[in-house]
Amino acid sequence: MMGSSETNDALVDFVGMVRGTGYHFTTVTPATHARINARPGNAGARNLRDVLGWSRPFREDVVPPELFAAMRRAGIVERDGSGWRPTIRLSSLDGELLVHSAYPPTATDAVFFGPDTIRFVGAVIGHIERRTNPVRRAVDIGCGSGAAGIAIAKRVPGAEVVLVDINEAALATARLNARLAGVSNLIARASNLLDAMEGSFDLIVSNPPFMLDAGERTYRHGGGTLGAGLSLAVVEAAAERLAPGGSLVLFTGAAIVEGDDPFREAAMAACRKAGLDASYREFDPDAYGEELDDPAYAQAERLALVVLTATRPL
Structure with a gap:
């Protein structure tokens, strides 16, 4: 999930920008996550919380340009058809925003948070x-x-x-x-x-x-x-x-x-x-x-x- 020190610096900067938006997300169990994402209208992201919390694919114009550019610098997005998909999630706990693996956490070395x-x-x-x-x-x-x-x-x-x-x-x-x-x-x-x-x-x-x-x-x-x-x-x-x-x-x-x-x-x-x-x-x-x-x-x-x-x- 993490890369070079330069990439980590970029990710620290990105999380700081996200914090400035007032972002907050409580991560649910994988079973609940699957149910919520399967609801009509939830296939794609409509806002930053959908992207970084619900791990939904998104169009570039869903997030502010400066945040999307910061995501690219941090290396935390990948192509998904004609759009993009986040490779991390951000969850709120104890006054912090904590980084962990995107949903679904299927990799053997996934960093779980729930x-x-x-x-x-x-x-x-x-x-x-x-x-x-x-x-x-x-x-x-x-x-x-x-x-x-x-x-x-x-x-x-x-x-x-x-x-x-x-x-x-x-x-x-x-x-x-x-x-x-x-x-x-x-x-x-x-x-x-x-x-x-x-x-x-x-x-x-x-x-x-x-x-x-x-x-x-x-x-x-x-x-x-x-x-x-x-x-x-x-x-x-x-x-x-x-x-x-x-x-x-x-x-x-x-x-x-x-x-x-x-x-x-x-x-x-x-x-x-x-x-x-x-x-x-x-x-x-x-x-x-x-x-x-x-x-x-x-x-x-x-x-x-x-x-x-x-x-x-x-």
Whole structure:
């Protein structure tokens, strides 16, 4: 998604111009996005929000000439028949405009952003506001667009905030979004979980992929039993690297089978084994119902969104 430093400079300038228009967009799930774009009259863009939010193809005269020229300089449009199509989206969150992949996010290295990003960042902000122990070092595992790490860096400017991901496109996007947000206490590094990182952390956050995805796209596929493999791996990695008084905030999904939550049982057992104090709650008892049509979820009766908070005692 990102290119040379010159291209990134042009993209920073473009986002600044968009911000000046008062642009605001709340990104929805891919299923909702598809439904809205399929409505009569929504095949093509009519305004800037349709272009940069709904990822609709557009005629050059739909956006002001200076904005279209800035899009060309930033390299974020491509030909689509007789018109154009954007290659990024801009979403609003926590007072920022964040760059991520255009719809549909079908590429294996797509940088995903959606309602779960908003929920996750809200959970992280709430935890920071409640905690009493200082945060000197924090990490976001599987950072994607960098939204959560940026929210932490803004609220704890004296902390070192690290964003890790195995997706180089995500790391490049996170660096760009950090620059757009004006945070300087944040670094992005390639790492599988915390394998490439050293030392302990006062705060570990993660919103890992939790779906069973036939294409095993990086941003979506959780693997393991009913998609919980990566989420459980995050719990186990955090259990080894939390400093005394440090906390994990994990926002993920859990497949419920005949009233039981296998992920909860496994995650809480891992926390007990590591001597962590943990709490677990369902944020939303029924999300992504369309996924239940997939044969991979034949035994699941619902998909819940959950928040696990685990703390190492002082």
